[in-house]
Amino acid sequence: MNSKFSRIVVLIVLAAMLVAGCAPQATEVPSTVFKVAIVMPSSITDMAFSQSMYEGLKKVQAEMGGESAMEIAYSENMFKVPDAAAAIRDYASKGYNLVIAHGSQYGTSLQQIAPDFPKTAFAWGTSLDTFQAEGINNVFAYQAEAQEGGYVLGVVAAMMSKSNIIGETGPVDAGDAKLYIEGFQKGVLATKPDAQVSVTYTGSFSDVSLMATAAETHIAAGADMLTGSSQSVVGAIGICKDKGAFWFGTQWDQTSLAPEAVIASQVYDWTGIIKDMIASVKAGVMGGKGYTLTFKNGGLVIAYNPAITVPAEVKAAADAAIAAINDGAIAP
């Protein structure tokens, strides 16, 4: 009995060693490579929120001198928060210098993880809470002022619309989409108070087909200028192309999908924020800063589609709106 028991113990120990032996050894090479990891809720090819950040990182990487200077690891489609939390913790324990939690839903988890890794810097968006009030000093926060670009694009749409009917279509009436859609609406109505703005939601971030039907419905109701938010708008853009309506994009430059239909996009340019965070970390500041993407700091950019001529007075009005937002005269 006793020997049998010990034999089993030996077997278990051996099995455990085998399993542990399989694990890739964590190689903590103190090198000059700056290691960034990002965890995001949708895919790096979503033409929207996640892609804007991923491409931003790629751009900074290229500027810093490629993979020898900066290493990027990513986990996409982490829409389950516990999985995302595990990923964040994992990257931190593997010695990444900066771990980006690119989803507002990750906040509660990050607040629990960050104190365990004081040598790692974290970033959380979209939010403006760095948890400093809770005594945490290694979290950066960032948020896009989506309503600013929404307002400016609304001005452009109002001036270019012939029917004075404008359609907006979003996923769920909350968060970044809500900010953008409300800003756009304000921009339209400030320019043409008699214009009619209709808003639809599809209840899903990924229902491409219903988003397409929403665009169809807006156009049938007379809209000639449309906009919308989330990765599913790609469906709506195609409908605009087919029906001869025009589209305004947000989060990422959506011109490539329909060069004949997309007038302009609000593009999130995270590079400035990324560079500042990297510089801070290198200087020993691990967090505590809250960033916003605005026109003023160059984080928001209106990318016009070169294939569609936007009248000079419209562009001038858009620039005036940007200037007014920058000096506080307009608060979208």
Next chain:
Amino acid sequence: MKRVLNKVFEALLPLLAVPVAFLIGAMMLLALGANPLEAYGAMIAGAFGDVSGLTQTLVKATPLLLVGLGVCIAFRGGVINIGGEGQIIVGALAATAVAVGFKEWPGLVLLPLCMLAGVLAGAMWGGVPGILKARLGVNEILSTVMMNAIAVQLSNYLLRGPMIDPKEIEAGTRIAQSALLPRSVWLARLVPQTLLHSGAIIAVVLAVVVFIFLWRTTIGYRIRAVGLNRDAAKYAGINVPFYQALSLILGGAFAGLAGAIEVMGVQHRMMENLASGYGFSGIVAALFGSLHPLGSIPASVLFGGLLVGADKMQRAVQVPSALIDTLLGLVVLLVVGSQVISRRRAHRRETRG
């Protein structure tokens, strides 16, 4: 004893198909330019190799087991419950609403009340298809699919409106999530610095309860009789529609509890995508356990480990996360596909004597 061993062996036999799935996965990994040995090493170590991995696996296994128990009851009763997703969502919503609404109540009262709310909400969400089936003959696959979609929209509405965290409105970020649950209803952490919570124990205890319920009570016996042979059960005087509705309601109750435990133990607030996938993965976990409540315990841990390990693998070798779904799909297909072998073996054994 030998009979039991034989049975265990036959239950485990289909798992031998897992390596086949992984072999195909290895080819895909090679095609993606990753080293399969490194990838699978990271997978196993990630799921079971250390405390952090093991606790993550158990955290994942908890909702899988709870949903799986409901699936066991439903399948034993001859109905297919694919409404787990929606039932988890309403269970979580109800628990959150009670916790946030009565946050000053003592935890001793509030905590069980939250769980009860989750159970009742889930039972109601499973009850609608159950009663529609019993009374009007509406197929449960149709109604549970629809009820899933309805639950998502209900959750969207509540989380951006009545139940939104007041702080989100204050800050102007307007993220669709509820306020933080009061600490009094947070489930105790079993291992510090990890997410493992006492819900795991509840799930295991309930697995035993379900086993006793299905095999040692009259109601359980009748549910199984209905599932085994509806016509025979009917001739034996069993009210078939009633027991089918009951198995759907119980299935919903367990999924609802899974939702409540997920918010109370892991997330501490209700948010979007809370259920994502557990409703379906729970079905798979239950099947890996041969639709037996006790078999579901190791099966949930194994499947939970597979999910956790696959995520780790994605990070270790940086392959697209879509590979994980592909691999899981293969595992499921091959495991269900090879069950016939053990079934035939059991059949032969029994006919031989």
Next chain:
Amino acid sequence: MAELFTLPVLVGILYSGIRLATPYLFAAIGETFAQRSGVLNLGVEGIMLMGAFSGFYVGMKTGSPWLGLLAAAVVGILMGLLMSFISITMQAEQGISGIGLHLFGLGLSSLLFKTTMGGVESIEGFKAVRIPLLADIPYVGESLFNHNLLVYAAFLLVPLSTWVLNKTTLGLKIRAVGQNPQAADTLGVNVTRVRYFCVCLGGMLAGIAGASLSIALINLFQENMTNGMGFIAVALVYFGGWRPLGVMGGALLFSFVNAFQLWIQVKGINIPSDFAIMMPYVLTILALAFATKRAQGPAALSKPYERGEN
């Protein structure tokens, strides 16, 4: 409310509803064949995604939506073969093998998309074909007779499949195998072969359903773009009582209500958008609950058949 019952709105609902119903029709009629032969295939969603991707990719590379359609059909058949092998030959629990197939298709379509394309692109798919004379009918003509070919095909499939199921020897065999495989077997019908045929046919139609999104209606591919449509399609088979005409009724009801709820939002009717979005799901359940006649499903549905069992 009155502004919802104007002519442009009704015409708009008719047009959008018909387009929305197209993928459901293909997938649900395919599933009707599978279920009529006794196989429950819950993996329609995964097949649709594979069809959507392969249709799009081949369409993009060759510039021909026809070749894309062919590719989607072939891939759909292959997925159907996989499902057949697992659930007919290996007699697996069908509810679960379908979920496995769904996961497999979901993952593989995204994986292929990531490795071959890496980003969302759009193509020129099937163009709308305006049917002369018919499209000139006042009010409804444009809504009914100015669609792409796949939309027409989906609706033509309804009478065609009704005829096959009810009036041909093949249909008789399919129904026999789904109703009483033992009896069919003794009468010399090859149960396995008929079931393989039906599941593969269902797979082909599900593949085309996916392609109808990616190369005809929306003309792009994105990960998980079907977003649960495959499961709705399975539900519609029950709604339609395993008859193609009933399935069409369900698909149209669901799609018209979906188009209608968007109009509610566009017209600014004051109810929360979430409740508007719920409408098609709620009404589908209610419609079936209050329908008077209830069809009996194939008796051997989701039961594997083993020769000489009884």
